[in-house]
Amino acid sequence: MDVTLRQLRAFVALARTGGFTRAAESLHITQSALSGLIKELETQLGVRLVDRSTRRIQLSEVGREFHSVATRVLRDLDGALDNIDNLKRLRRGIVRIAAPQLMASTLIPEVIAGFRQAHPDIQIHLMDCAVESAIAQAVRGEVDISIGPSREGLSDVVADPLxxxxxxxVFPPGHPLDSLKRIGWADLMRHPVIVLQGQFTDQLAIDLQKQSSITPVRPSHEVTFMSTALSMVNAGLGVTAGLPYAQHLVDLYGLRMRLLHDPEIRRQFFIYSRQHASLSPAAEAFVQYLHEHVGQREWGI
Structure with a gap:
């Protein structure tokens, strides 16, 4: 049987209004078109659904049973279509984000706050974690997007440059580094250096060796989170190196942040999402807003 939605809607409208004229008007079609749809439906089903007379119409016994089913089908379908429309129009939805702990305590809350003002019905779930864990969550499909630095050997993910x-x-006020007109990596390493564990320091050592003759960083302390490193710098335990997006937190600790030279080493961050998995309209809108927000930042350099 090839029953169409137009036939079902015509039948339900006829049962609701009790007449062909009013049913046709409610559907914005002609009475003859409505009559044709009902006849097509009855032919498809092989039964009479409507008993016609000169004054009024009545549903047959089969028609009454079929009406309850048709009404439920159309109600469920219309509900599903409304739900999709709400998602498309950003009237509802959930965005799940994984971000490194430092970014989750500096940049991302600003973005979430601005996005929620424009789209108050969208829920944002933020998972703050270590850098490698953030990227891994996107690889496993546990979040819609994650944010992290460039990593080699990643598969099954799309990397969108951010x-x-x-x-x-980064150092305390009054530190000897502050008196230098130009701070080089060699200047930084004359002092106790606090670094992040794992690939952060490993990649930094590789970049320094490639671009200069500076010996690898020999940290005085290795920590998991940059907020810990900043706290230790604030306590006078050493200095560290960070990226400008952390300027807000650096200011809260009362620390100074200045560009490192000789060589100038950069880090590119990406928005990661699972390959071959479409983002929801809400997630797409958040990614677009994140790009716009970052594009407006001067980073205090």
Whole structure:
């Protein structure tokens, strides 16, 4: 049987209004078109659904049973279509984001706040974690998007460039580095250096060796989160290197941040999403807003 939605809607409208004229008017079609749809439906089903008379119409016994089913089908379908329309128009939806702990405590809350003002019905779930864990969540499809630095060997993900920023020296006010007109990596390493564990420091050592004759970083302390490193710098335990998007948190600790030279080493960050998996309208809108927000930042360099 090839029953169409137009036939079902015509039948339900006829049962609701009790007459061909009013049913046709409610559907904005002619009475003859409505009559034709009912006849097509009865032919498809092989039964009479409507008992016709000169004054009024009545549903047959089969028609009454079929009416309850047709009404439920159309109600469920219309509900599903409304739900899709709400998602498309950003009247509802959920965006799940994984971001490194430092970014989750600096840049991302600003973006979420601005996005929620424009789209108050969209829920944002933020998972703050270590850098490698953030990227892995996108690879496993546990979040819609994750944000992190460039990593080799990633498969099954799409990497959308977000920003490219240079490393900055971070130190307390009055520190000897502050008296230098130009701070180089060699200047930084004359002091106890606090670094992040894992690939952060490993890649930094590789970049320094490629671009200069500077010996690899020999940290005085290795920590998991940059907020810990900043706290230790604030306590006078050493200096560190970070990226400009952390300027807000650096200011909260009362620290100084200046560009590192000789060489200038940069880090590119990406928005990662699972390959061959379409983002929801809400997630697409958030990604677009994130790009716009980052594009407006000067990063204090």
């Amino acid at each position: 920003f490219d920023l240079p490393f900055m020296a």
